[in-house]
Amino acid sequence: MEKEIINKVANSKLEVFDLEDYFPKEEIVSLDISQWLYEGFILREKDFRENLKAFDWSQFSGKGVTLFCSTDAILPAWTFALITSYLFPYAKQIVHGNKLNYLLVHYTSALSLIDFSVYQGIPLILKGCSKKDVPQEIYTLAIQKICPFAKSIMFGEACSAVPLFKAK
Template identity: 40%
Template sequence: MSEIVNKVKQSKLETVDLEKFAEGITIAEFDLKDYLFKEMILKEKEFREKLKEHDWSQYDGKFLTVQCSTDAIIPKWAYMLVVQHAQDHAQNVLFGSREDALRQIFREKLDLVDWTKYEDRFVLLKGCSKMDVPPDVYMYATKKLLPHVRKLMYGEACSNVPVYNRPRK
């Protein structure tokens, strides 16, 4: 009986699992509409009072994304006040939807990677994951990898799509 050989483990293929960059991330949402008169009008005095009364500790260690889900006209200083209140609690305060925040967090984390470790390597950007990694995150990772990799693929080791192959010199 012959031994079963795991050819994937023996290959030179290096897998980058983008989902791992999202591990431990908790995003809380703060909708300014809840702090507006009739969800449409910002009354400065009442707005400031509501912000003071808000329990900011619920955002301890979380990423906080701030937006207004109505068509209200919100002055820029209102967002600044939210940051002022949340900064000692939230890991970071970001503008936009939950998806916008996730994209920004991914980019920030990908900017910290030393991509030179993939120099002249065969790299696979893992395709299947438990979370839906946004397409623009794959694009951003691709831009980071292209100057370094010899070959870039997408998917799984057993079934992948070639994306880039550096021409031989």
């Protein structure tokens, strides 16, 4: 008589925390502001403001937008704030920087809304094999949020998890 195979992982209290579940759903696009600078470097305020007024901002509806300047232009402090005031009615979120900056802002906000106390005394796997490009910095943030509650934390998948933390 053969023994029945028992899935101990499925029968355990082990929980999986998947950062991919919190990945932004919106498309993330980049906007280079040098297009509105004279020769890509000089901000002439009157021309700059006219260019912003004439621009079709609706193309950013529902999107995540990263703002950057691809040139070494020296810009007044209000430059990105002014552009943001035009984007604000359309974009889902606006971040000064690149896609990594966007993801860091997004995840910081998303993780701050989670009640991690639901993991009190529970062994947890911080899922590490994702199909989306979850930045490594986010795992560092997540582990800090989870550690005060979880009994133990492993990284990866249930079949090949790496131990990270065990409550004392």
